[in-house]
Amino acid sequence: MSQPRANLAAALVLGAPLVAVLAALAVGGVFIAAIGESPLEIYALMFHEAFGTGYGLGQTLFKTTPLLFTGLAVSLAFRAGLFNIGVESQMYLGGFAAALVGAYAPLPGVLLLPAALLAAAVAGSAWAAIPGGLKARFGSHEVINTIMLNFIALALVSWVGRGLFEPATVRTRDVAAAAWLPRLDRVLPALAGSPANFSLLIGLLLAVGVGVLLFRTRVGFELRALGLNAPAAQAAGVAIGRTQVLAMALSGALAGLGGVNFVLGYKHYFELEFTGGAGFIGIAVALLGRNHPLGVLLAALFFGGLSHGALVINQRVPRELVNVLQGLVILFAISAQALTARFVRRWS
Amino acid sequence: MLAPTVSLRDITRTCGTVLANDRVSLELIPGQVHAIVGENGAGKSTLMKVLYGLFQPDSGQILVDDRPVRLPDPEAAMRLGLGMVHQHFMLVDTLTVAENVVLGREPTRGAGAFDHARAEREVGALAERYGLPVDPRARIGQLSVGAQQRVEILKALYRGARVLILDEPTAVLTPQEVDELFVVLRALQRDGASIVLITHKLAEVKALADQVTVMRAGRVVGGGRVADCSVEAIAEWMVGRVLVPLQQRSARAPGATQLQAHALEVADDRGLPAVRGISFQVRAGEVLGLAGIDGNGQHELLEALAGLRGPRAGRIEIAGRVVSGRDAREHRQAGLAHIPADRLRRGLVPDMTLAENLVLGRQREASHGPWLGGRALNERARGPLTEFDIRPPEPTARAAQLSGGNQQKLIAARELGTRNADAPQIRAILAAHPTRGVDLGAIEFLHGQLLAARDAGRAVLLVSSELSEILALSDRILVMYEGRIVHETTPATTDERALGQFMTGRHSPGAELTRPSPTGSPR
Numbered sequence: 001m002s003q004p005r006a007n008l009a010a011a012l013v014l015g016a017p018l019v020a021v022l023a024a025l026a027v028g029g030v031f032i033a034a035i036g037e038s039p040l041e042i043y044a045l046m047f048h049e050a051f052g053t054g055y056g057l058g059q060t061l062f063k064t065t066p067l068l069f070t071g072l073a074v075s076l077a078f079r080a081g082l083f084n085i086g087v088e089s090q091m092y093l094g095g096f097a098a099a100l101v102g103a104y105a106p107l108p109g110v111l112l113l114p115a116a117l118l119a120a121a122v123a124g125s126a127w128a129a130i131p132g133g134l135k136a137r138f139g140s141h142e143v144i145n146t147i148m149l150n151f152i153a154l155a156l157v158s159w160v161g162r163g164l165f166e167p168a169t170v171r172t173r174d175v176a177a178a179a180w181l182p183r184l185d186r187v188l189p190a191l192a193g194s195p196a197n198f199s200l201l202i203g204l205l206l207a208v209g210v211g212v213l214l215f216r217t218r219v220g221f222e223l224r225a226l227g228l229n230a231p232a233a234q235a236a237g238v239a240i241g242r243t244q245v246l247a248m249a250l251s252g253a254l255a256g257l258g259g260v261n262f263v264l265g266y267k268h269y270f271e272l273e274f275t276g277g278a279g280f281i282g283i284a285v286a287l288l289g290r291n292h293p294l295g296v297l298l299a300a301l302f303f304g305g306l307s308h309g310a311l312v313i314n315q316r317v318p319r320e321l322v323n324v325l326q327g328l329v330i331l332f333a334i335s336a337q338a339l340t341a342r343f344v345r346r347w348s
Numbered sequence: 349m350l351a352p353t354v355s356l357r358d359i360t361r362t363c364g365t366v367l368a369n370d371r372v373s374l375e376l377i378p379g380q381v382h383a384i385v386g387e388n389g390a391g392k393s394t395l396m397k398v399l400y401g402l403f404q405p406d407s408g409q410i411l412v413d414d415r416p417v418r419l420p421d422p423e424a425a426m427r428l429g430l431g432m433v434h435q436h437f438m439l440v441d442t443l444t445v446a447e448n449v450v451l452g453r454e455p456t457r458g459a460g461a462f463d464h465a466r467a468e469r470e471v472g473a474l475a476e477r478y479g480l481p482v483d484p485r486a487r488i489g490q491l492s493v494g495a496q497q498r499v500e501i502l503k504a505l506y507r508g509a510r511v512l513i514l515d516e517p518t519a520v521l522t523p524q525e526v527d528e529l530f531v532v533l534r535a536l537q538r539d540g541a542s543i544v545l546i547t548h549k550l551a552e553v554k555a556l557a558d559q560v561t562v563m564r565a566g567r568v569v570g571g572g573r574v575a576d577c578s579v580e581a582i583a584e585w586m587v588g589r590v591l592v593p594l595q596q597r598s599a600r601a602p603g604a605t606q607l608q609a610h611a612l613e614v615a616d617d618r619g620l621p622a623v624r625g626i627s628f629q630v631r632a633g634e635v636l637g638l639a640g641i642d643g644n645g646q647h648e649l650l651e652a653l654a655g656l657r658g659p660r661a662g663r664i665e666i667a668g669r670v671v672s673g674r675d676a677r678e679h680r681q682a683g684l685a686h687i688p689a690d691r692l693r694r695g696l697v698p699d700m701t702l703a704e705n706l707v708l709g710r711q712r713e714a715s716h717g718p719w720l721g722g723r724a725l726n727e728r729a730r731g732p733l734t735e736f737d738i739r740p741p742e743p744t745a746r747a748a749q750l751s752g753g754n755q756q757k758l759i760a761a762r763e764l765g766t767r768n769a770d771a772p773q774i775r776a777i778l779a780a781h782p783t784r785g786v787d788l789g790a791i792e793f794l795h796g797q798l799l800a801a802r803d804a805g806r807a808v809l810l811v812s813s814e815l816s817e818i819l820a821l822s823d824r825i826l827v828m829y830e831g832r833i834v835h836e837t838t839p840a841t842t843d844e845r846a847l848g849q850f851m852t853g854r855h856s857p858g859a860e861l862t863r864p865s866p867t868g869s870p871r
Contacts, residue, residue: 216722218715225708229697235656235688236709237677 012343016336017288017295021302023336024328031324037316045316046309056308058185058194062266064304065196066091066275068203069258070282071300072210073251075291077128079214080247081227086131086146087255088279089153090124094256095263096157097123099270102175102263109178116179116264117202117257124256125249127153132248136241142248150279158272170272181265197265199258204297206254211293213250223247255279284326288333302329350378351414353542354430354511359398359408368394370566371408376511376542381533383545383557383574386586387642387813389784391566392546396513399544400432401425431504432513435520437496441489445482446471449502474505479535481528493618494525501532512536513544518552519643520618530556548586548642550579550852562586583641583848587815602823603632605665606683606807607653607776612662612672614648622648624831625662630776630807635798637822637839638811641851645831646811647689650780653809654686655679656694667775680709683775685763687782689811691752695759698748702738703729705747706762736761737793753790756782764797776807783817795821815844829853 029039050060070087077084084090097119101107107115131145165171184196214220225233226243234240262274281303288302289295303326310322352375361369368391376382384392397403399410401419409416412428419425422432439448446468455470457463471484480498488496497517504512514533518526533543533556545557553560553574561571562585570585571577607630614623622645630636640646651657653664655676664672666682680686686709688694696705703726707714714720714728726743733741736757738750747755763777779798783791798821802808812818818825819839827835827850835850 216720217718218711218720219718221704221707221711221715221720225697225700225704228699229693231693232695232697232708235654235676235686235694236711237655237675237680239675239677 012340016340020332020336023332028325049312050305050309054190058191058196059308060305061196063307064300065200065261066258066278067300071285071296073254074282074286077251079227080223084251089150090252090255091258094120094124095259098263099172102179103173112179120256121253125253128252129249132245136244172270175268195266199261199265207293284330355411357409359405367566378540380558381543382559383553386563390563429510431509433500435515439488446484511542515546579852580848600633602634605629608665610663613660614652632805634823635808637818637825639818640828685774685777687779689780696747703743732761732765753786780811
């Protein structure tokens with residue numbers, strides 16, 4: 001393959017998600033026009049709300065944060081050839097564990113925050129390791145098992161919560177102030193009033209960490225080899241089962257830590273169903289971000305902006321437009337991926 | 349002789365960069381069994397896919413009843429009376445035999461309702477007519493593999509097949525089931541059907557076929573009336589004689605035993621015995637050639653030796669360490685290198701870079717603490733890439749972008765390469781079909797590398813279906829047939845003809861075949 005062609009192929013691979021986004025916006029524009037509004041005006045309005053003001057940007061970053069964690073979680077498992085659909089409940093349990101430690105553990109102040117973070121990671125990790133272990137030991141499909149564990153986690157927390165929650169509420173006691181993650185407006189006054197908090201920085205660090213793990217360590221190498229060609233990985237001496245469990249456990253840890261954005265950074269308590277589907281949107285984020293940490297970050301920002309921008313267009317077009325856009329992006333991202341793969345194959 | 353039902357004329361078809369069929373011509377006569385034989389990758393399956401409408405030929409003509417036809421899809425092939433029995437059955441496990449057979453052509457009554465009773469009646473009658481014992485009411489999932497295959501045949505017949513293509517039909521059957529299948533096929537033959545039998549088992553060709561066509565590297569290399577062809581002749585056509593220049597080789601006294609199998613028994617994917625008690629030793633500085641026609645247990649033997657398939661009984665030792673029952677990593681750590689037969693499935697990760705592929709299997713030795721990757725990894729690749737003349741020599745190119753020959757060199761560079769300081773002391777090398785599908789220049793190069801490894805004191809087990817390769821490289825030769833070693837010899841005291849006889853199980857001292865010595869290595 002000649003160099004210009006190789007470059008073009010690379011550009012196609014990288015550009016495909018962008019094309020998908022533009023195509024989704026174009027088709028979404030048709031819907032907006034059908035309602036009798038101007039697509040450009042609506043999009044401009046959304047964009048301004050999501051990124052145009054300090055407060056709006058802060059809100060967007062706040063909504064980006066959990067998607068960054070869940071997107072990283074899904075993509076890490078995906079790199080090992082595993083489809084972790086249980087990110088929602090891993091995040092849920094992570095948040096619950098963080099709240100339990102933050103609100104009830106008799107620990108000195110300096111230890112409280114690290115302990116709460118650790119609890120979140122361990123809870124998500126353990127919950128994800130279950131389907132990982134089942135896959136490794138019995139070959140039972142992780143998709144089925146993670147879906148089932150989603151329901152179990154929901155019920156489990158509600159059941160435990162009955163004796164724990166504050167009277168007449170579905171939430172825990174407040175987390176001790178020592179376990180709070182500070183808001184970002186403390187260091188970035190421009191974001192004043194928005195709930196964006198230091199969870200975002202943890203997420204950014206983890207994104208770098210996932211990149212280093214995948215592309216600079218032996219474990220990441222084995223994990224990717226397993227995901228790309230399991231028989232060859234086996235022949236190369238990769239311990240398939242152990243690597244699968246490890247990938248799921250790491251994925252779950254990322255998801256679990258995502259729960260602290262709400263619990264330690266925003267409301268400072270755990271509330272039933274606080275995740276609100278961030279785990280599932282994480283799948284779309286990983287897809288659009290092509291399972292690359294940088295791509296995941298950009299995709300999370302896009303979905304976060306979409307989510308916050310939706311608030312201002314409510315009076316002119318139905319809010320559900322944003323759901324339509326989300327769906328369209330996923331649809332186009334999948335087809336763009338298939339199309340570019342075909343082009344690249346033909347040319348190489 | 350009757351006029352042919354189907355004629356293929358000068359069919360050419362490329363798959364990727366490979367010329368899978370090169371001007372192949374073939375005639376199918378009613379009432380005859382036509383065997384198409386050849387090693388894996390010879391182009392048999394491609395040809396049948398062309399005939400069944402799954403592939404379009406790049407050029408050439410297909411005639412059915414002397415009229416040129418186009419077969420854009422299997423539906424069109426079926427309409428013309430061409431039926432296929434795939435190696436992997438296409439049946440719905442939860443439906444009954446009758447339901448599977450009529451699927452897509454269901455008899456109906458009244459307002460389009462499925463006429464269950466009629467379906468069962470028709471299928472029962474069809475089964476009886478051709479002597480295919482199968483209960484129309486049985487569920488597929490409860491049937492034996494042999495019975496499922498009969499259902500596949502019924503399906504084709506129900507759709508009016510006059511030409512029945514069977515893709516390695518006996519590969520999945522027990523010996524009894526093979527006999528039953530042959531009875532069925534003879535009945536169909538008497539009824540005037542043309543039967544195409546794709547196989548690489550020559551005994552079957554002799555037992556059943558009227559005509560044989562031998563394919564090799566996409567071309568028809570021989571064939572004719574089976575009665576006129578000896579098994580030896582067919583075997584010679586199959587394995588061919590690529591002119592491999594003999595390499596200069598030093599006389600060398602072999603050293604200590606590095607790879608040893610003792611009374612090894614290995615099962616295939618279905619749990620049937622594939623390796624039936626094999627013992628051998630490969631010593632340092634020695635190439636042991638293992639000759640045999642594909643499907644006689646070499647695949648399972650190699651997987652066991654590489655730690656990819658647990659043996660059922662027996663022992664494997666690498667450099668004195670017992671590794672049987674351990675995983676691939678422990679085999680490698682004991683000093684094993686492995687050039688797998690299937691390079692894209694086992695040998696490479698096509699979507700990874702050349703640098704990454706060059707470290708695959710050596711990732712532990714090549715990592716610095718937990719770290720592996722980046723510039724150091726790419727730099728590490730430059731030596732092997734130039735030494736083995738891999739093009740393009742770009743560490744960051746993906747393995748999928750390489751030609752087949754370069755992919756093979758990439759694997760060889762990794763497994764044989766001595767330049768990398770981080771490579772452990774390699775003691776034994778499994779080289780499975782190391783030059784399959786590779787051009788002549790690369791063949792010569794790879795042979796040179798294998799001999800260099802031998803001269804460097806490694807024990808090499810060479811498995812190949814190319815007899816010329818076995819003869820050119822080996823110090824000793826074993827012949828494998830039906831899971832056993834039936835012959836041991838040296839290149840100086842044998843030739844392709846003699847080896848071919850042992851490979852096809854036709855050598856006269858029959859006692860060797862039926863009662864092998866306990867070690868499996870008759871002297």
